[in-house]
Amino acid sequence: MKITDKLQKHHDVSPKATFSFEYFVPKTTQGVQNLYDRMDRMYQSSLPQFIDVTWNAGGQTSKLSQSSTELVSTAQSVLGLETCLHLTCTNMPVSDIDDALKEAYDSGCQNILALRGDPPSNDYKWEPCKGGFLYAKDLVAYIRLKYGNHFDIGVAAYPEGHPEEKDSIKNLNYLKQKIDAGANFIITQMFYDVDNFINWCHNVRQFGIEVPIIPGIMPITTYSAFLRRCQWGSINIPLHFSQSLEPIKDDDELVRAKGTDLVVEMCQKLLDSGYINHLHLYTMNLEKAPMMILELLDLLPTEAEFINDPVSVLPWRKSLNPQRRNEEVRPIFWQRRPYSYVARTSQWTIDEFPNGRFGDSSSPAFGDLDLVGYSLFRQSPQKALQLWSTPKTMQDISQLVINYLQGKLVCLPWSDTPLNHEVDTLLTHLIMMNKNGIITINSQPRINGERSNDKIHGWGPKDGYVYQKQYLEFLLPREKLSKLTEILKGNEIMTYFAIDFNDNLSTNHPDGSKANAVTWGIFPGREVLQPTIVEKVSFLAWKEEFYRILEDWKSIFIKDNDNESIQLLNSLINDYVLVNIVDNDFVSTEDQIFTLLMTL
CATH class of the missing domain: 3.20.20.220 (TIM Barrel)
Structure with missing residues (x-):
């Protein structure tokens, strides 16, 4: 304007x-x-x-x-x-x-x-x-x-x-x-x-x-x-x-x-x-x-x-770019990386997404990192070392994530933005997961009909109600994957995607090609808004970006001949699997995702 x-x-x-x-x-x-x-x-x-x-x-x-x-x-x-x-x-x-x-x-x-x-x-x-x-x-x-x-x-x-x-x-x-x-x-x-x-x-x-x-x-x-x-x-x-x-x-x-x-x-x-x-x-x-x-x-x-x-009518900040002003849907994987997501999709045209949905995986451009024209690793080598030092063990990685969760760090290699208070209800669970060797990447709590003007969870027009499914994305040690997939086999209440560096994918989604809305809002006089989704092809594109980030982080240690940190990042890349789980039972009062992970 x-x-x-x-x-x-x-x-x-x-x-x-x-x-x-x-x-x-x-x-x-x-x-x-x-x-x-x-x-x-x-x-x-x-x-x-x-x-x-x-x-x-x-x-x-x-x-x-x-x-x-x-x-x-x-x-x-x-x-x-x-x-x-x-x-x-x-x-x-x-x-x-x-x-x-x-x-x-x-x-x-x-x-x-x-x-x-x-x-x-x-x-x-x-x-x-x-x-x-x-x-x-x-x-x-x-x-x-x-x-x-x-x-x-x-x-x-x-x-x-x-x-x-x-x-x-x-x-x-x-x-x-x-x-x-x-x-x-x-x-x-x-x-x-x-x-x-x-x-x-x-x-x-x-x-x-x-x-x-x-x-x-x-x-x-x-x-x-x-x-x-x-x-x-x-x-x-x-x-x-x-x-x-x-x-x-x-x-x-x-x-x-x-x-x-x-x-x-x-x-x-x-x-x-x-x-x-x-x-x-x-x-x-x-x-x-x-x-x-x-x-x-x-x-x-x-x-x-x-x-x-007017800019805060969605859970994420709306763009003022004329090609993106009608955008109302984004995959949740880029929740903490808005810069790379917008850069990735900046060349897409609105006619590819007639409903203003830039996260649609039908675009032939989707997932092509060469189109980004943007450094996936936003920190300089000096700043990265200042923020995250030189981790040598998985416990060091876990502690970095815990520091981020507790507000002692403003960012992580895969999370550009600081956490808000939305995760407070999950904080104890998230810290416990990291102490137990499951590295948490992204999460959101279950919300069942909070008013849209709620200071922490609210978004969108006034006099509405907002909803969320509990969501967790994490790095899981490869040896625990088979037990997880066995437990979730045929379970449509908790749906997951899991993929490793070599593109070995497993899922229990009944139709993985369709989007699963994980955030939505009900507002007077308008259709249901579904601004945040999980879908297969989006997840595959995010996987490419996530592992590229780890490779970029590793390159800092290669320049310094830091073999211990190099070996640690190699282990994170080769011995862990990127997983996301959605608990579709948004009315439940149980933290079923965390309860499940504690059994692994």
């Missing part, structure tokens, strides 16, 4: 101010992966109206700028976040601009912040590149010419004057030219002089500019960073800011606390002015400082706002 439409829709029904976050592209692949996790976590705890992603710093191009569009695409398609892409004229011929706009368009992004940009890092004077644009207004006009009204276009403004032009009337005229060229909203440079900003807003309106003004808010985290940013942008520092911060400048904790109070006071005055009803926080890819500001301003969402979040 366009930013201006989204803000208007909110403010038509609520006087509560809104907010958004800005992120920049990290310099390392691992930093990008960590940023995805932070963006997701900040969304889940605050529900910003949108996020934006800066273009590359210093006028560089190639990989860093390419990562800007990749980050936007992931935010839209995987995280389901309304996203705005920065786009500059610096070192950008029209062909590169066309590529960036197409990628944004294809990902479902409908918002562009069009900027002239700073001079390249090795230049003192800004000049257009060959085949590029001279001014931001030219870029705005070009986007309008190429894409009509598809994009909401934002432009920058400088309440304290541009470094290259301090004349306030000229700056207002330049701003008006950008609006007249087709811009829809304004995001301002950072500032701390709130009285000057409010006076500038008055002048903007007097100049005939009526589009929304969104102030850029820079949290104060350290004194040195505060001074550096103000000096870099020629930002006026009010006297009471200096008097408050200078005496405590050597204590970062005190600076952040006092700086937060000063910024909160500034923001409240902005919201009371009548000119502003939305704040744009420059996060600098940090989490705590912006969240403290929002909490003190009482802008964090209420329980009702979380329940009514």
Whole structure:
């Protein structure tokens, strides 16, 4: 959705101010992966109206700028976040601009912040590149010419004057030219002089500019960073800011606390002015400082706002990619690996799945890992060693999983996302399984008619009821498989799939080619939703991915000549079987899966 439409829709029904976050592209692949996790976590705890992603710093191009569009695409398609892409004229011929706009368009992004940009890092004077644009207004006009009204276009403004032009009337005229060229909203440079900003807003309106003004808010985290940013942008520092911060400048904790109070006071005055009803926080890819500001301003969402979040209408975050907006079904195997699942299916077309079901195994593309174009092992070797060390025994592997279950680890090689409280009712069983040599991979508890607004298990529209079958996926020592299959032979209440590295498959599904819904919801005025399934071909595709993950993990130890860890991973690959069991008796009060496994 366009930013201006989204803000208007909110403010038509609520006087509560809104907010958004800005992120920049990290310099390392691992930093990008960590940023995805932070963006997701900040969304889940605050529900910003949108996020934006800066273009590359210093006028560089190639990989860093390419990562800007990749980050936007992931935010839209995987995280389901309304996203705005920065786009500059610096070192950008029209062909590169066309590529960036197409990628944004294809990902479902409908918002562009069009900027002239700073001079390249090795230049003192800004000049257009060959085949590029001279001014931001030219870029705005070009986007309008190429894409009509598809994009909401934002432009920058400088309440304290541009470094290259301090004349306030000229700056207002330049701003008006950008609006007249087709811009829809304004995001301002950072500032701390709130009285000057409010006076500038008055002048903007007097100049005939009526589009929304969104102030850029820079949290104060350290004194040195505060001074550096103000000096870099020629930002006026009010006297009471200096008097408050200078005496405590050597204590970062005190600076952040006092700086937060000063910024909160500034923001409240902005919201009371009548000119502003939305704040744009420059996060600098940090989490705590912006969240403290929002909490003190009482802008964090209420329980009702979380329940009514339109992105959370399914147990997993809905994509905003136009090809995936109708997606309502996913195999449960990728519950904790949404990035790889969306990457795997990103090239599939909606006409292959007329009911919006991307998990359908009828696609000829399904299961082809070469289509992913994505590293299955999301951690760098250094990060993997930091998280999981060098396991030498199966007990070490079991302890890693137990640490994850207890919240001491945020991820595992096969689980990208932290656990939520849904597993709390299974925690004792899961820990016991791992202590007994059965390595648990994924699970969900039985749910029989919980209200859809339940804080832990709820999802979907309000006034509904949600259901789940108990599900467990695990690695089982190969020597125990024959006993398991014998017990479950002909049992349709507990159905299973089991497969080893060499594709030896066993199952008791009466018709393994059909999907078994393991999560569903009943809501007033609409058909039953079945958003999570188990099916054979999906499981075969997941098996390929799972064992590839183990191979990638092993490769870290090969580089370090760590033979004990190599042998352990080889044993995990060759001596264990990947199994999933569904207890289809969702009304039972017995934990039948765990009771069964304790007999093996």
